[in-house]
Amino acid sequence: MKFSVLGTAGALAGIAIGALMLANPVLAAQQAPSLDEMVSSGALPPVDERLPENPLVVDPVESVGTYGGIWHSALRGGLDNAWIARTVAYDGLVRYDREWKEIIPNLAESWEVSEDSRSYTFHLRKGLKWNNGKPFTADDIAFAVELFKEPSYGAGTFIKNPQNPVTIEVVDETTFTLNFENPNGTIMDELASVNGLTLVSLSKDYCSQFYPKYNENAAEEAKAAGFETWELWMTDRCGWATETIRWANPDLPFMNAWMIDQPLTGDATRVTFKRNPYYWKVDTEGNQLPYIDGLEMRVSDSVEEITLLALNGQIDFQDRHISTVANQPLFYDGQEEGDYRMGQEIQSSSNTMVIQFNMNHVDEKRRELFANKDFRIGISYAIDRQEIIDAVFTGQGEPYQVAPRPESPFYNETYAKQYTEYDPDKAAEAFEKAGLTKGGDGMYTFADGSPLTITIDTIASLRPEWPDMLELIQLQLEAAGIKMEINNIDRTLYYDKRPLGDYDAQVWGGDGGLDVVQEPRYYMAANAESVWAFRWQAWYNGSTPEIAEEPADWAKQQMDLYTQLRGEGDPDKRAELMTQILTIGQENFPVIGVSLPGDTYYIARNNLKNVPDTMFQAYLFPTPAPYDPFQWYFAQE
Incomplete structure (x- = not known):
């Protein structure tokens, strides 16, 4: 099997990239029954007012699903943020397709690239909203760029790259351009990877209250809140990308399918996420995604305990920590009793050590x-x-x-x-x-x-x-x-x-x-x-x-x-x-x-549907997120 993960930005220079999935607006949107009461009471707008004008329509792996259920998995200790990144957080401007061959639209429904690969103009879906109902616009992207340029906030992003500085130009509410000092032929791969969360992780409406440029009292208020500097206060409230602290603040707005319910704190024994009522993707029949109501992650320092949970059928899907060579015969023999199946994962890794x-x-x-x-x-x-x-x-x-x-x-x-x-x-x-x-x-x-x-x-x-x-x-x-x-x-x-x-x-x-x-x-x-x-x-x-x-x-x-x-x-x-x-x-x-390394495997409950039989296993391609867990569902018995 030969395939390429070289990226597509250069090949697409000067060309507008339209939505690669269904492009027509969904006419008859439907929502999860768990939201009905909130809509009836007026606590939540109707679903058609919560979706953007052109929601992203996602083809299911197998079939249109049904709503309900909780996805159970486990974290290994309180610092296991990578599993959250791989299940909850993969929703940047663009993303990889399920075959890891092409970069496809996501929050951005189209984009253009200049012939010299210096300027990238993105067009957001009109009417996107954070999970708190506030508009998600180009101003939020500009705020993220502005904040990441601060020397003491964030690290390791392309925004801070001294070899190729970037500026942002906001054209209108849904359009902005990233302008690089030098050609940048790899930026689309950066944005399509797990690192793509960087640009879309900061709500200006919420996070600006901790930033002196927008709140002249920020430094004083930071000290009153127990922080030496505004940067520390900002980091605590608006932790960036996939750092553990990001999952400790339920007030932090999200654009993902599920949002924080019970946060990841130092003494947490479980972390939970609940559905985002403003999520901007639907299936081919107009049902707002996700299908699954929420996620529950057991926090355990013991791999043996996590393995036992999986063997007993108490984990719905997981590969991280448990899919070892030593465990493989145990999981193989326990499939019938545990009511789960094993799927194949093709590792991206070049070496075991x-x-x-x-x-x-x-x-x-x-x-x-x-x-x-x-x-x-x-x-x-x-x-x-x-x-x-x-x-x-x-x-x-x-x-x-x-x-x-x-x-x-x-x-x-x-x-x-x-x-x-x-x-x-x-x-x-x-x-x-x-x-x-x-x-x-x-x-x-x-x-x-x-x-x-x-x-x-x-x-x-x-x-x-x-x-x-x-x-x-x-x-x-x-x-x-x-x-x-x-x-x-x-x-x-x-x-x-x-x-x-x-x-x-x-x-x-x-x-x-x-x-x-x-x-x-x-x-x-x-x-x-x-x-x-x-x-x-x-x-x-x-x-x-x-x-x-x-x-x-x-x-x-x-x-x-x-x-x-x-x-x-x-x-x-x-x-x-x-x-x-x-x-x-x-x-x-x-x-x-x-x-x-040989191929590895995942564990999935038999009633969990729309999960591909075979996946790539990588970090930059953060399995299982590129396989769209928001369209997984539990078959009703």
């Missing part, structure tokens, strides 16, 4: 070693990948470096397979080339004879298979003469160590196997997740100049190419540039992979 040695280590001796390609080659040859695959993944998968997956148009077998054979002799040869010296005890030391022990950080609570993999790697490296220690730490410390530079190596999952262009973190020092060269990426992005370091020439060459790629409107030329970046990555081998 990525080992990132810190080439920017603050210790000069370790920096020199970890930046030495021969050292990394030696480590790779010393790993018996098949032993790990057999022991941890019950034989599923194959030895693989961190490279595009076989399904990707960027697949390169040489890149994927280099240095993956288990060969102690080649490992020893590479270690000697790297300048290591073997002591009398058979263990390698630094060239000056000082002892060498490498420490690899991991988060056991995030991926339970990682400690098992690392324990095997620890034994394998010891047999090869490298002493290694496993450091299991919490996620906050894991991130805090990165800018300090005082860590040997960290492991993470293999992002970028299919979404190669959008997530190049392991192919080049692209972003803050490029832990192997954190200070190089800081130099490239200009985000933390106090720790930035000028990269090696090969890394700078990749950065120049990626800068060209981001400004290129032609998707074929973007692909050519990405191929050059990958070729340099292959040659310099910055990170080490273990194995190619």
